[in-house]
Amino acid sequence: MKLMLGLVLGMLFGAALQLSGASSHTKIIQALRLKDLTIIKLILAAIGVGLIGVHLLDLLGLAHMKVKDLFLPGMAVAGLIFGVGFAVTGYCPGTALAAAAEGKVDAWFAVLGGLCGALVFAIMFPDLEAFLFSVGRYGPVTIHHSLGMQGIILAVPLGGLFLWLAAKLPGTGGG
Amino acid sequence: MESQSHVNPIFPWWAGGLAIGIVLIVAVALVQPIGVSTQYVVLDGVLLHQVLPSFVEQTPYLEETTEGWTLATYEFFFALGIPIGAFLSALATNRFSTRVVPREWARRFGMMSGRRLVWSFIGGFILLFGARFGGGCTSGHMISGVSQLAVSSLVFSSTLFGSAIVTARWLYGDWGGRR
Numbered sequence: 001m002k003l004m005l006g007l008v009l010g011m012l013f014g015a016a017l018q019l020s021g022a023s024s025h026t027k028i029i030q031a032l033r034l035k036d037l038t039i040i041k042l043i044l045a046a047i048g049v050g051l052i053g054v055h056l057l058d059l060l061g062l063a064h065m066k067v068k069d070l071f072l073p074g075m076a077v078a079g080l081i082f083g084v085g086f087a088v089t090g091y092c093p094g095t096a097l098a099a100a101a102e103g104k105v106d107a108w109f110a111v112l113g114g115l116c117g118a119l120v121f122a123i124m125f126p127d128l129e130a131f132l133f134s135v136g137r138y139g140p141v142t143i144h145h146s147l148g149m150q151g152i153i154l155a156v157p158l159g160g161l162f163l164w165l166a167a168k169l170p171g172t173g174g175g
Numbered sequence: 176m177e178s179q180s181h182v183n184p185i186f187p188w189w190a191g192g193l194a195i196g197i198v199l200i201v202a203v204a205l206v207q208p209i210g211v212s213t214q215y216v217v218l219d220g221v222l223l224h225q226v227l228p229s230f231v232e233q234t235p236y237l238e239e240t241t242e243g244w245t246l247a248t249y250e251f252f253f254a255l256g257i258p259i260g261a262f263l264s265a266l267a268t269n270r271f272s273t274r275v276v277p278r279e280w281a282r283r284f285g286m287m288s289g290r291r292l293v294w295s296f297i298g299g300f301i302l303l304f305g306a307r308f309g310g311g312c313t314s315g316h317m318i319s320g321v322s323q324l325a326v327s328s329l330v331f332s333s334t335l336f337g338s339a340i341v342t343a344r345w346l347y348g349d350w351g352g353r354r
Binding site: 007010016018068069087092097110116125156171175 | 178181184185186187188189190191192193194195196197198199201202203204205206207208209210211212215216218219220221223233235236237240243244247248249251252253254255256257258259260261262263264268270271272273275276277278279280288291292293294295296297298299300301302303304305306307308309310311312313314315316317319320321322323324325326327328329330331333334335336337338339340341342343344346347349353
């Protein structure tokens with residue numbers, strides 16, 4: 001039952017990525033080159049909806065939150081590395097799976113490269129662990145908890161801001 | 176090369192954003208936030224466990240990530256659903272097409288297939304190395320994490336976009352040196 005739920009949610013996610021152009025190399029690269037911001041608008045809108053919905057659930061005690069640990073400077077370095085890979089391949093781990101399924105051969109190679117990169121990370125992990133976890137480890141920090149307030153109080157204005165930005169940014173051919 | 180009709184999205188940005196946001200909300204209500212990149216490690220672990228069990232059992236990260244060397248988990252099925260959903264919706268909207276070299280890449284680096292495939296592999300390698308380093312990817316950190324107001328995800332997403340934009344603009348010759 002839970003497996004089927006995972007499969008159905010994954011299928012809906014994959015369909016949403018495909019239908020909105022997020023699995024298109026062209027759309028991703030044009031967004032990163034700041035030529036066509038459609039994908040940026042899409043991500044801002046998804047986060048805006050997510051922020052409000054997730055914190056509404058949390059307020060009602062219905063959310064299954066899972067916040068990742070903060071470690072600095074490791075997390076910043078990880079983002080830098082990920083960004084380089086993102087620009088070079090033009091896919092992210094999820095959209096590579098979607099693009100591969102649409103017949104994009106280069107996405108198959110991104111997935112293969114990803115499997116190798118993940119494996120090399122797994123093998124190097126005992127050595128990297130010292131760098132990752134010895135300094136600046138703060139645990140699963142969230143903005144609202146560190147300010148001692150309910151998430152919804154921040155999530156509604158911030159979610160609104162994300163949705164407003166998504167609407168205001170220029171899309172295709174706009175900039 | 177992709178023809179324009181394969182690039183043009185069916186959903187406008189707001190419909191796609193709403194759909195992804197709703198998937199996240201349903202996932203958080205029923206199970207947990209969404210994520211993909213861990214499943215690359217799980218697939219590595221399960222496949223290698225078939226051929227080199229002694230090596231895999233000595234790699235603690237694989238052992239910890241893969242629970243019981245099985246792919247029959249909610250998380251793996253979510254990742255498995257992505258290509259199925261993408262395939263079906265591409266077919267249904269008549270946008271399934273096979274190509275090796277994407278348009279933007281061809282315009283800058285030419286139509287050589289080998290070159291594109293090698294660089295896509297290298298990019299994918301760096302991508303998943305970074306994702307595992309940070310403990311998440313675009314879905315797990317950016318969409319799920321920022322929606323939960325997680326500080327780690329805000330840091331990861333900020334440096335990710337910064338470095339991706341700089342790399343893409345440099346790679347695609349937006350700063351002089353255009354060929």
